[in-house]
Amino acid sequence: MTQAAPVETPRPWLIPPYGLLVVGLSVLVVVLLGTSLAIGYVSLDLTQAIRDVLSGQSTLAALVLIELRVPRALLGGFVGFSLGISGAALQGLMRNPLAEPGIIGISGAAAFGAVSVFYFGLAGALLLALPLGGIAGAAAATFLLYALSGRGAGTMTLILAGVAINSFAGALTSLALNLSPNPYAVTEIVFWLLGSLADRSLPYVWLVLPLMALGWALLIGSGPALDGLTLGEDTAKSLGFDLGRLRFQLIAGAALAVGSAVAVTGAIGFVGLVVPHLLRPLVAHRPGRLLFVSGLGGAALTLAADIAVRALPIRPELKLGVVTAIIGAPFLFSLIYRLREEP
Amino acid sequence: MANSDWRSSRTVRCRRLILAAAALLLAAPHVRAADAPAKPQRIVSLNLCSDELVLRLADPHNIASVTWLSRDPKNSNVAELAARIPVNHGLAEEIIPLKPDLVIAGVYTARTAVAMLKRVGIPVAEIGVPMSLDDVRRQIREVAVLVRERDKGEAIIAQMDAGLASLPPASRSARPRAIVLNPNGVTVGKGTLVDEIMRRAGIANVAAELAIDNYGQIPLETVVANAVDVLILSASRDGPPALATEILRHPVLTALADRTRLVVLPGRLWNCGGPAVVEAIERLRRVADEVRGEAPAR
Numbered sequence: 001m002t003q004a005a006p007v008e009t010p011r012p013w014l015i016p017p018y019g020l021l022v023v024g025l026s027v028l029v030v031v032l033l034g035t036s037l038a039i040g041y042v043s044l045d046l047t048q049a050i051r052d053v054l055s056g057q058s059t060l061a062a063l064v065l066i067e068l069r070v071p072r073a074l075l076g077g078f079v080g081f082s083l084g085i086s087g088a089a090l091q092g093l094m095r096n097p098l099a100e101p102g103i104i105g106i107s108g109a110a111a112f113g114a115v116s117v118f119y120f121g122l123a124g125a126l127l128l129a130l131p132l133g134g135i136a137g138a139a140a141a142t143f144l145l146y147a148l149s150g151r152g153a154g155t156m157t158l159i160l161a162g163v164a165i166n167s168f169a170g171a172l173t174s175l176a177l178n179l180s181p182n183p184y185a186v187t188e189i190v191f192w193l194l195g196s197l198a199d200r201s202l203p204y205v206w207l208v209l210p211l212m213a214l215g216w217a218l219l220i221g222s223g224p225a226l227d228g229l230t231l232g233e234d235t236a237k238s239l240g241f242d243l244g245r246l247r248f249q250l251i252a253g254a255a256l257a258v259g260s261a262v263a264v265t266g267a268i269g270f271v272g273l274v275v276p277h278l279l280r281p282l283v284a285h286r287p288g289r290l291l292f293v294s295g296l297g298g299a300a301l302t303l304a305a306d307i308a309v310r311a312l313p314i315r316p317e318l319k320l321g322v323v324t325a326i327i328g329a330p331f332l333f334s335l336i337y338r339l340r341e342e343p
Numbered sequence: 344m345a346n347s348d349w350r351s352s353r354t355v356r357c358r359r360l361i362l363a364a365a366a367l368l369l370a371a372p373h374v375r376a377a378d379a380p381a382k383p384q385r386i387v388s389l390n391l392c393s394d395e396l397v398l399r400l401a402d403p404h405n406i407a408s409v410t411w412l413s414r415d416p417k418n419s420n421v422a423e424l425a426a427r428i429p430v431n432h433g434l435a436e437e438i439i440p441l442k443p444d445l446v447i448a449g450v451y452t453a454r455t456a457v458a459m460l461k462r463v464g465i466p467v468a469e470i471g472v473p474m475s476l477d478d479v480r481r482q483i484r485e486v487a488v489l490v491r492e493r494d495k496g497e498a499i500i501a502q503m504d505a506g507l508a509s510l511p512p513a514s515r516s517a518r519p520r521a522i523v524l525n526p527n528g529v530t531v532g533k534g535t536l537v538d539e540i541m542r543r544a545g546i547a548n549v550a551a552e553l554a555i556d557n558y559g560q561i562p563l564e565t566v567v568a569n570a571v572d573v574l575i576l577s578a579s580r581d582g583p584p585a586l587a588t589e590i591l592r593h594p595v596l597t598a599l600a601d602r603t604r605l606v607v608l609p610g611r612l613w614n615c616g617g618p619a620v621v622e623a624i625e626r627l628r629r630v631a632d633e634v635r636g637e638a639p640a641r
Contacts, residue, residue, distance in 0.1 A: 040562075040564050041562035041564040041565050042562075042564045042565055042567075042568040044568075058598065058601075060567055060568055060570055061568075063567055063595055063598055063599065064564050064567050064568060064595075067567075067593075067594055067595035067598055068563055068564055068567070068595055069564075118584055119583070119584055119585065121583065121584060123584065124584055180583065180585065181583035182582060182583040182584060182585035182587070182588065183412075184526055184527065184585040184586075184587035184588065185585045185587075187587075188585060188586050188587065191586055198562075199528065199563050199589075199590050199593060201593055201594045201595070202594065203594065315560065316560045
């Protein structure tokens, strides 16, 4: 199964112009950002709140908007973008549609990195330590995964390597939480395994945004080389692409994006699987073009899921990963079903 | 077939009889111990709240073990007393070798250990969560009777009541509005000891108005939007990090500071039924008076 030889080639007239796709998805993200700001636990006169913020008055409405809803909406967008673009990039690199940060253990390892830093007070000493811990975990898992399965390896090898990394990282996360000096820590594994945007604050947004943006830039920059790679390794080399550099760039980019995302919201699964899968036919199966639109799609899906956890009448609110899993698991099953013919 | 079935069922019945007889024989000494008026001499406590009552009431040499939580002065009012007593972590394996003649446990904690201890015939008393000051008095009395220190119990209750009586009556007119915020965003509503403590301190509990019974989660948005005068954080904000306590450090709470007074009232003063509740009322009373002083128009 490679993207160079898709089973179902969509008919050309079904493929929208790339620009239109980007604009359409951007509009969707903006609408969802607005909805995310409008929805919450208290009814808020949004226009009045915005007026208060602009006139510099710190009314209660302005505080709810700026300190609680804005960070939640922004983080939802940024984290979703990171997960979507990383899923698309990893799938291009490993040439395997199942390569998703959650399934193959990168998110789990990032959670372990962040947990080790957070619960033992390092994040209190140096705020940047939290995303750096997540990035270190994500990078270690990605390198390990690549060493274990390699690019173009069988789906079975990739998934088994992912299962191994995932369960090991999960166990280590639980161990770290057990060893934490705070008695509340033990019960917090749910957050790290399923993720949530509840009660996150603005300082976290500014903390992780630069690191994520650096990751996005590295991933988008690798687009042309990813397109070249679909023609086969030798052809890509003859076209002048440095494959060693490409691998490093993609692994570093995915680690930066996923690691810093997981460090502040926990591991939100399936976003990087569903979104590239849905959008791939719309960009004519070109992995380079898939990157940016998958980022936008990931942002839209994560924002929509976070709106759902607040709109659903279930309290305390669901973890975000529960909703994305309910949406995403059928896609995973259908992919596995189609891959069952593979040797 | 039928014959052998009958025989095996008879063997089973015989075995059951023997077991029952053995159980009776084994249980007998415990029954006698429980009936005798002798003071328990190897008391074990399995709960932070019962620890405090046992440590305050019983003689230290009669206490075999209390929980490890009681040694932490941040969580316990009697950490100094606990420092000299061996600690347990609520595990049956730790408790049984101590051969306790009285185990005092909470109704919600260390349930597996409690079930095991009961099974091996160790006398276990369980104390509930006090929902009012009357419950606190009742609980002190109950534990005092169990450890055969009735007089000490009455003395503690008398001291508590004297402390309560010395407080001037709370102002009914201008009661500051407050919300209690525990780790994990949990607040405390109607029908609780915390609610009564707030009432006696002359503070209106907004969570009770929001129809939150007992303990329930409250979104930060609701906390902010309710424009309370006082926000009572029930845990210190500088402990070891956890997401549960991270919520108490959320920047929106700091941003509220110019209209809402942030008060840290440690859980050890008012989560358990003990004489410390008087200090909780006193501290909140002072806060209420100060808030009223700042805003006399309200």
